[in-house]
Amino acid sequence: MQRGIWLRNGQGLRVHETVEYAVAAEEGGWDGVFVSDSIWDGFSDPWTVLAGIAARTERVRLGTWITPVPHQLPWRLAHTLASLDQLSHGRMLLGAGLGTRHDHEMFGGSYDGRGLGRRYDEALELITALWRGDTVHHQGEHFTLVDARLPVLPVQQPRIPILAGCWWPNLAPFRRGARWDGIMPNWPALLGGQQGPEGQRPTGTPLVQEFREMMEAYHELTDEPGEIVVPAVPDDAYLEACEGLGVTWLLFGRADSAEALRAGPPR
Secondary structure, three states, rough: OOOEEOOOOOOOOHHHHHHHHHHHHHHOOOOOOEEEOOOOOOOOOOHHHHHHHHHHOOOOOOOOEEHHHHOOOHHHHHHHHHHHHHHOOOEEEEEEOOOOHHHHOOOOOOOHHHEEEEHHHHHHHHHHHHHHHEEEEEEOOOEEEEEEEEOOOOOOOOOOOOOEEEEOOOHHHHHHHOOOEEEEEEHHHHHHOOOOOHHHOOOOOOOOHHHHHHHHHHHHOOOOOOEEEEEEEOOOOHHHHHHHOOOOEEEEOOOOOHHHHOOOOOO
């Protein structure tokens, strides 16, 4: 399993500090750096931050946790990510999600899960068509493209990996992850008493048991699970379950200092 650090860009870290933390993470042997993508919760722009990190690093994988795809123009997102993949020499991952109610309502939108899900799926199809270098003609429910073509393409082919943010036990995002390149899941027991999306609360099921149920359900959906990025929990039974259930990334969410990151990830 690879070790990634989630840098909460903007929550206590200014843009240049986030870049310096990422450089320290690479020096310390971390495998990946992920940044947040949300305006409402006080985060800085992820693409500016990732460009700075890409220019200062050579090895670590770079990604978002998690981009609200229905809130974006798909051609703009495709163009930005393709440019970052070139800048980073093929190190980008896209952590994709529906977004929170705040992401949509803050700027006058509405939060309709089904409608946003259709917009999300349509956007991903357009993004990947543009990444292939296709000239795209599209008249859909949410988007229209006429002779659209990207001026730059990703280094990674057939595409930059798309990992679907998931909330268990809602199976729809897990199916989406199975269609694309993997998952970035959360589950009620992991929240330790906090509310999940749309006010969902923890079920009372023990963390490892619920994690196993979730992962077994995902593996029933696909024979090619792709990347599986889960939050790190300091629990031996949980780590054993991660190893046995095909987790490819442990994502740590705390960075006290650049010096601590240079000391390397927990093993």
